[in-house]
Amino acid sequence: MNEDQALAAVEKSLKKRRFEHTLRVTEEAEILARRYNVDVKKTRLAAILHDYAKYRPVDEMKETVKQNGLSRSLLTYSDEILHAFVGAFYVEKELHVTDRQILSAIRYHTTGRANMTPIEKVVFLADYIEPGRTFNAVEIVRDMAKLDLDRACFFALKNIIQFIVSKDEAVYPETFEAYNDFALLLQRRI
Amino acid sequence: MNEDQALAAVEKSLKKRRFEHTLRVTEEAEILARRYNVDVKKTRLAAILHDYAKYRPVDEMKETVKQNGLSRSLLTYSDEILHAFVGAFYVEKELHVTDRQILSAIRYHTTGRANMTPIEKVVFLADYIEPGRTFNAVEIVRDMAKLDLDRACFFALKNIIQFIVSKDEAVYPETFEAYNDFALLLQRRI
Numbered sequence: 001m002n003e004d005q006a007l008a009a010v011e012k013s014l015k016k017r018r019f020e021h022t023l024r025v026t027e028e029a030e031i032l033a034r035r036y037n038v039d040v041k042k043t044r045l046a047a048i049l050h051d052y053a054k055y056r057p058v059d060e061m062k063e064t065v066k067q068n069g070l071s072r073s074l075l076t077y078s079d080e081i082l083h084a085f086v087g088a089f090y091v092e093k094e095l096h097v098t099d100r101q102i103l104s105a106i107r108y109h110t111t112g113r114a115n116m117t118p119i120e121k122v123v124f125l126a127d128y129i130e131p132g133r134t135f136n137a138v139e140i141v142r143d144m145a146k147l148d149l150d151r152a153c154f155f156a157l158k159n160i161i162q163f164i165v166s167k168d169e170a171v172y173p174e175t176f177e178a179y180n181d182f183a184l185l186l187q188r189r190i
Numbered sequence: 191m192n193e194d195q196a197l198a199a200v201e202k203s204l205k206k207r208r209f210e211h212t213l214r215v216t217e218e219a220e221i222l223a224r225r226y227n228v229d230v231k232k233t234r235l236a237a238i239l240h241d242y243a244k245y246r247p248v249d250e251m252k253e254t255v256k257q258n259g260l261s262r263s264l265l266t267y268s269d270e271i272l273h274a275f276v277g278a279f280y281v282e283k284e285l286h287v288t289d290r291q292i293l294s295a296i297r298y299h300t301t302g303r304a305n306m307t308p309i310e311k312v313v314f315l316a317d318y319i320e321p322g323r324t325f326n327a328v329e330i331v332r333d334m335a336k337l338d339l340d341r342a343c344f345f346a347l348k349n350i351i352q353f354i355v356s357k358d359e360a361v362y363p364e365t366f367e368a369y370n371d372f373a374l375l376l377q378r379r380i
Contacts, residue, residue: 076374158355165348165355170373176366183360184266 001097006048009095013052021132022051029126036149038118039101046105046123049097053087061086077172078164084110112157112178121153128156135159154182191287196238199285203242211322212241219316226339228308229291236295236313239287243277251276267362268354274300302347302368311343318346325349344372 029047088107105123144152219237251272278297295313334342
């Protein structure tokens with residue numbers, strides 16, 4: 001699948017506003033990929049496809065989880081994370097993308113996980129800091145992303161956890177694992 | 191081991207200020223145990239012994255972890271949690287307390303864990319809200335503790351996570367698991 005085919009598939013699946021977000025994430029991901037020596041072509045393809053399942057009905061995605069042996073914990077936590085895990089599944093099944101790096105970058109773009117690969121970090125972070133984002137502290141993470149990919153991912157995860165915990169909601173376990181992984185990594189670096 | 195023997199062992203092991211804290215935790219734990227129908231005698235004994243290892247040298251506790259097959263993850267996270275896990279081990283080995291409920295209440299009094307037992311919740315919470323505690327939000331948790339043991343534990347865990355994350359430090363995984371466990375429990379209750 002080339003970029004034009006991916007863009008066409010995604011444009012059909014997304015609302016205009018979400019498609020524009022996807023284009024900004026793709027541009028941001030390319031900047032990060034060049035900065036941190038990550039494969040630009042794969043990164044762009046993962047970024048284009050990262051929200052492929054964003055508008056699938058939640059019930060359909062839950063059914064997909066159940067019928068295809070995806071982690072049952074996806075049914076327990078916020079519906080917000082389904083589109084990432086199920087998205088990777090649909091991108092493989094429907095668009096026939098088989099590259100493991102691209103699929104895992106899609107799968108973990110919302111939650112993160114422990115031991116993230118470089119392309120996973122880049123797509124996760126690009127989604128978090130693309131120019132359309134306006135939440136508190138995004139400027140701080142943008143500045144960090146210019147200097148240190150791990151530190152920027154860590155601060156994004158920290159903000160995500162603080163936000164979810166402030167709402168008294170459960171946090172997907174892999175997000176906690178990602179946070180701890182970066183916290184211990186950065187601690188060892190000092 | 192009766193209460194007087196436990197108090198004597200603990201008074202010898204702790205500084206005066208910490209021993210006074212222990213007495214306040216024991217009183218608070220008894221109040222909570224009566225309120226939530228938990229065995230008062232066991233709860234008091236666990237509370238008396240909860241900080242038994244507080245002043246053991248960190249190096250000695252780490253050696254104990256290594257030589258006795260306690261979880262290696264105890265060496266990775268904050269030294270603050272060692273005294274709870276190693277404390278339960280010392281209380282069994284040195285004071286010959288064998289009651290599983292008492293030992294696990296000591297073990298998890300700092301971190302919590304998923305599926306906490308009633309006595310674990312009571313000792314964890316009593317340690318958090320005893321009258322000597324003065325941090326922000328303690329009054330809110332004290333009020334909650336009068337009405338709902340699970341909700342009070344959840345808010346204590348929430349505050350603990352927010353505090354640790356605000357310092358950019360790693361959070362012991364069982365604390366995250368405890369938080370999620372209560373979050374999902376309270377969510378199901380609504």
